[in-house]
Amino acid sequence: xxxxxxxxxxxxxxxxxxxxxxxxxxxxxxxxxxxxxxxxxxxxxxxxxxxxxxxxxxxxxxxxxxxxxxxxxxxxxxxxxxxxxxxxxxxxxxxxxxxxxxxxxxxxxxxxxxxxxxxxxxxxxxxxxxxxxxxxxxxxxxxxxxxxxxxxxxxxxxxxxxxxxxxxxxxxxxxxxxxxxxxxxxxxxxxxxxxxxxxxxxxxxxxxxxxxxxxxxxxxxxxxxxxxxxxxxxxxxxxxxxxxxxxxxxxxxxxxxxxxxxxxxxxxxxxxxxxxxxxxxxxxxxxxxxxxxxxxxxxxxxxxxxxxxxxxxxxxxxxxxxxxxxxxxxxxxxxxxxxxxxxxxxxxxxxx
Ligand code: SAH
Ligand code: SF4
Numbered sequence: 001x002x003x004x005x006x007x008x009x010x011x012x013x014x015x016x017x018x019x020x021x022x023x024x025x026x027x028x029x030x031x032x033x034x035x036x037x038x039x040x041x042x043x044x045x046x047x048x049x050x051x052x053x054x055x056x057x058x059x060x061x062x063x064x065x066x067x068x069x070x071x072x073x074x075x076x077x078x079x080x081x082x083x084x085x086x087x088x089x090x091x092x093x094x095x096x097x098x099x100x101x102x103x104x105x106x107x108x109x110x111x112x113x114x115x116x117x118x119x120x121x122x123x124x125x126x127x128x129x130x131x132x133x134x135x136x137x138x139x140x141x142x143x144x145x146x147x148x149x150x151x152x153x154x155x156x157x158x159x160x161x162x163x164x165x166x167x168x169x170x171x172x173x174x175x176x177x178x179x180x181x182x183x184x185x186x187x188x189x190x191x192x193x194x195x196x197x198x199x200x201x202x203x204x205x206x207x208x209x210x211x212x213x214x215x216x217x218x219x220x221x222x223x224x225x226x227x228x229x230x231x232x233x234x235x236x237x238x239x240x241x242x243x244x245x246x247x248x249x250x251x252x253x254x255x256x257x258x259x260x261x262x263x264x265x266x267x268x269x270x271x272x273x274x275x276x277x278x279x280x281x282x283x284x285x286x287x288x289x290x291x292x293x294x295x296x297x298x299x300x301x302x303x304x305x306x307x308x309x310x311x312x313x314x315x316x317x318x319x320x321x322x323x324x325x326x327x328x329x330x331x332x333x334x335x336x337x338x339x340x341x342x343x344x345x346x347x348x349x350x351x352x
Contacts, residue, residue: 004085006034006063007132007179009187016060022052035187037154038139040064061085063132065140078144084109084133088126090167094141094159102161103141105134107177108168113200113236115223117265119299120167121236128173134180138162138188160190165198165219171205178209181216192216198263203240203248210255219261219292220249224271225279233271246283253288260289266307266315267296273311277318290325 005013014027026048033045040062042053065082068089072078078094090106111118112125138159146157162184164170170177177197184190198219199205209218224230224242231238240248249260262284266272284291293316296306307315312328319326 002059002061004063004130004132005030005060006136007130007183009183020052020055020059026052031187034062035135035139035183036189038143063130063136065133065136067140067144070144072148078141078148080140080144082137082140084129090129090133090137092137092141092166094145096145100161101142101145101157101159102163103138103159104163104165105137105180106166106168107134107164107170107173107180111168112172113169113234115200115234115236117233117267117296117299117302117304119302122299122301125168128176129168131176131179131183134164134176135183135188137166138184138190158189161194161196162190163196163198163219165196169200169202170197171199171202171209174205174208178212178214181214196261200234200237201240201245202237203245206248206252210252215256215258217261218252218256218258219263220245221263221265222280223263223265225276225283229271229276233267242283246287249289250287260287262289262291263294264291265294265296266312268305268307268311270304272307272315274314274318277315281319281322281324284319284324285322290327291319292327292329294329 010028010031013031014024017027018024029047033039039045042057045053065084067080068083069081070078076096080092081089082092083089088109090109092106093104095102108128109126110123111120114121142157142159149157151157164177181195184195185192192215196217196219198221200221223233227241230242253260293312296304316326
């Protein structure tokens, strides 16, 4: 089988070159072509001699995906369905803002957790992604935005924020997620603080991340302040109680001195009452955190409704009165299949 180069860092690419009997500095050149210029073929590597390009292309593949479907929202949000080398399909999203360009990446093909509100969860789990496949999503979104803007120079149109909030649970694909973050930082050039890992609350993964000494941002998808409710919404993560999860989060903040974001998806009449808000405020008391309230996207086949504005406001008021900082996720891409897993679901490929 051909070895894939995307996913290897500069040092590893140097070793590959040495093994090929060519000077190690070629590894640095290839890393720049892969991660900075985002090339899709060996032929584009103009400072690499043709003979070496031919030698490498017989033995290695770059590891880029193919865009199968692309949807662009009026607000600029671009959702891409990508096909990987084995035919598996994942989604990635590009979110251009006036002051930054963000990309939301998938970490698994599907997801084993099966949250009842999530289109990805409904489709089951196929496999973990590789670090190269995660980085490829960022490069592909960057290319898409460049194309959209008619910008010829790859270096002028760069993603500067990456959220690990697409399909899959990043902390269940731990090593790969950390490797992808390191590649995005060192090779692609994105600041570690601009990398956000979103977890459904996999406690051992949060402990491990705390020891990593990485200044990335952690987001915890809490969605419920009580065990009963959380079990109902997130049936695949029942091994840890809300109390254990909160204890872990407190330890994380203490160890890393980083603020945690708690994501809370609001589902009408399910978890959006004042009683839940009061309980949530109690849980978060004194913790360096903020809460991101997420309006639920409609997913076909599910019966949940989006919380009405009055519920959201009342929920927000309780938290703010308790001194907790609250943000509300902007609803972007609402005219396309914006919720994670929806595009793949519509493309009829929930179980590739
Ligand atoms: N598995 C991780 C990361 C991927 S899911 C996690 O659960 O955190 C990323 C975010 O998408 C989560 O906060 C999840 O709650 C949210 N999400 C899932 N289904 C959604 C829907 N129907 N509407 C809005 N957000 C949704
Ligand atoms: Fe998996 Fe996150 Fe979707 Fe839950 S919300 S099924 S953990 S991707």
